[in-house]
Amino acid sequence: MSSVIPNRPRIAVIGTGYLGTTQAVCLAALGFAVTAMDVDQDKISSLRSGLLPFYEPGLPELLQETLRTGRLQFSTEFERSADADVIFLCVGTPQSADSSAADLHFLDAAIAEIAPHLAHKCLVVGKSTVPIGTANRLRTLLQSAAPAGPLVELAWNPEFLREGHAIADTLRPDRLVFGVTSEWSLRVLRGCFAQPIAAGTPVIATDLATAELVKAAANSFLATKISYINAMAEVCEATGADVNLLAEALSYDSRIGGGFLKPGLGFGGGCLPKDIRAFAHRAAELGVGHAVVFLREVDAINQRRRQRTVDLITEMACGDLQEVKIAVLGAAFKPDSDDIRDAPALDVARMLHQAGARVTVYDPRAMPNARKSYPELSYAPTLASAVAGAEVVALLTEWEVFRQADPAVLGALVERRNIVDGRHALDAAAYQAAGWDYRALGTPAGPPARLLEPVMPEPARLSQPVVPEPALASAIEPV
Numbered sequence: 206m207s208s209v210i211p212n213r214p215r216i217a218v219i220g221t222g223y224l225g226t227t228q229a230v231c232l233a234a235l236g237f238a239v240t241a242m243d244v245d246q247d248k249i250s251s252l253r254s255g256l257l258p259f260y261e262p263g264l265p266e267l268l269q270e271t272l273r274t275g276r277l278q279f280s281t282e283f284e285r286s287a288d289a290d291v292i293f294l295c296v297g298t299p300q301s302a303d304s305s306a307a308d309l310h311f312l313d314a315a316i317a318e319i320a321p322h323l324a325h326k327c328l329v330v331g332k333s334t335v336p337i338g339t340a341n342r343l344r345t346l347l348q349s350a351a352p353a354g355p356l357v358e359l360a361w362n363p364e365f366l367r368e369g370h371a372i373a374d375t376l377r378p379d380r381l382v383f384g385v386t387s388e389w390s391l392r393v394l395r396g397c398f399a400q401p402i403a404a405g406t407p408v409i410a411t412d413l414a415t416a417e418l419v420k421a422a423a424n425s426f427l428a429t430k431i432s433y434i435n436a437m438a439e440v441c442e443a444t445g446a447d448v449n450l451l452a453e454a455l456s457y458d459s460r461i462g463g464g465f466l467k468p469g470l471g472f473g474g475g476c477l478p479k480d481i482r483a484f485a486h487r488a489a490e491l492g493v494g495h496a497v498v499f500l501r502e503v504d505a506i507n508q509r510r511r512q513r514t515v516d517l518i519t520e521m522a523c524g525d526l527q528e529v530k531i532a533v534l535g536a537a538f539k540p541d542s543d544d545i546r547d548a549p550a551l552d553v554a555r556m557l558h559q560a561g562a563r564v565t566v567y568d569p570r571a572m573p574n575a576r577k578s579y580p581e582l583s584y585a586p587t588l589a590s591a592v593a594g595a596e597v598v599a600l601l602t603e604w605e606v607f608r609q610a611d612p613a614v615l616g617a618l619v620e621r622r623n624i625v626d627g628r629h630a631l632d633a634a635a636y637q638a639a640g641w642d643y644r645a646l647g648t649p650a651g652p653p654a655r656l657l658e659p660v661m662p663e664p665a666r667l668s669q670p671v672v673p674e675p676a677l678a679s680a681i682e683p684v
């Protein structure tokens with residue numbers, strides 16, 4: 206890895222959580238000199254010594270590599286922002302404690318920390334997810350508090366990375382959205398992301414409000430797609446139809462596509478749930494709440510999947526969860542992450558525990574976080590010890606290790622071969638062949654509903670005319 210490339214802007218990153226650390230490490234890997242700052246002394250000490258305080262595949266190695274080059278530094282001293290040409294704001298914007306609005310006090314504090322040190326022309330770039338109008342407000346705050354005044358510009362560059370794929374999503378994003386107020390800001394941002402842009406990443410240069418809205422709209426669309434297929438799962442449950450085959454059939458329609466059309470326990474994490482709520486809240490403040498009123502239902506459908514999973518597990522336990530031993534596989538809100546913010550798996554585990562079940566949780570990465578937030582639950586050190594003696598096994602986060610588990614081997618460990626596949630991640634037929642009672646949300650109990658494999662037309666038949674022959678045509682005429 207080369208050292209700092211001359212004439213490149215010096216970069217500061219404020220906030221070293223999932224987003225900020227990834228951003229700092231990736232920019233250092235691209236050749237920039239980066240100083241990343243946080244108010245959390247423990248986090249900064251850990252990062253400084255090359256230890257990532259969260260799990261993200263590939264990031265520990267890249268962190269250590271970039272630290273060795275000397276291009277990446279970590280600090281709790283915000284006066285270090287004085288040396289930077291570009292300052293990325295990556296602090297959290299969680300849901301407020303008392304409403305569905307976004308809590309912006311971390312952003313306001315970050316502006317207050319850096320502004321007094323900004324005595325030369327520089328660009329502050331917000332990456333956190335924020336309600337529309339935030340950037341404009343922060344711009345005024347910043348320019349009035351910074352010694353350099355209006356020489357300090359503000360831009361918004363919303364982030365779309367997915368935990369578990371954070372490096373690839375940062376170094377080669379699907380698109381870059383730059384909300385700017387000047388040609389100069391746009392040029393500086395283009396310089397920071399020159400490599401992904403040269404590799405073909407499209408750039409959308411726009412105003413601040415549109416940039417903020419792109420992020421809210423993207424997350425709302427993704428959440429809606431998930432809740433749409435889960436709403437269909439509810440209908441399937443009432444009719445005996447199979448949501449997996451329904452989703453597959455829909456996915457072949459190129460206007461719909463298969464992405465985010467996976468039925469199951471629904472979404473969670475530190476982004477989608479709070480982002481759709483904050484968006485609905487902000488839209489109402491702006492007098493257009495009616496335009497996104499559907500987001501309330503998207504949220505409600507998502508929450509209902511959690512209760513439905515508990516109901517399905519209760520059915521398997523013959524209607525009574527008291528003292529029933531349940532193995533919960535998964536705690537993180539998604540695989541390849543240790544993030545348990547609003548994790549559906551842990552919410553379900555908590556509900557089962559409250560209903561009197563004896564719940565044992567196992568997750569390959571998220572156990573330390575889960576233990577801290579849910580001390581009332583029991584945890585097992587391995588998959589095998591989690592399922593040992595279980596009367597119901599519930600797969601709630603689709604880690605690869607759970608997909609790969611042998612149903613016969615697991616079957617030998619449990620008390621009863623009952624499994625609820627909350628993520629449609631397992632091979633239902635293989636579990637049934639191994640003697641398991643396999644249940645999943647939105648699919649009927651018993652053998653899978655696929656009766657025939659899809660049949661591709663033979664080449665000879667493909668060359669036949671599409672227009673029916675006269676005899677056949679009359680046979681299919683409406684009577």
Ligand code: NAD
Pocket residue numbers: 219220221222223224225242243244245248295296297298299311312314315318332333334335364365366367368475476
């Ligand atoms: P996080 O909670 O992991 O990290 C936030 C960090 O900011 C913490 O380390 C915290 O100590 C620090 N912080 C708080 N106040 C500070 C201050 N005044 N000065 C300096 N540091 C401060 O959150 P995250 O997941 O990294 O998310 C950050 C933002 O990025 C949020 O707006 C989120 O919605 C958005 N986002 C996150 C992801 C993701 O996958 N995590 C993806 C896209 C967008």
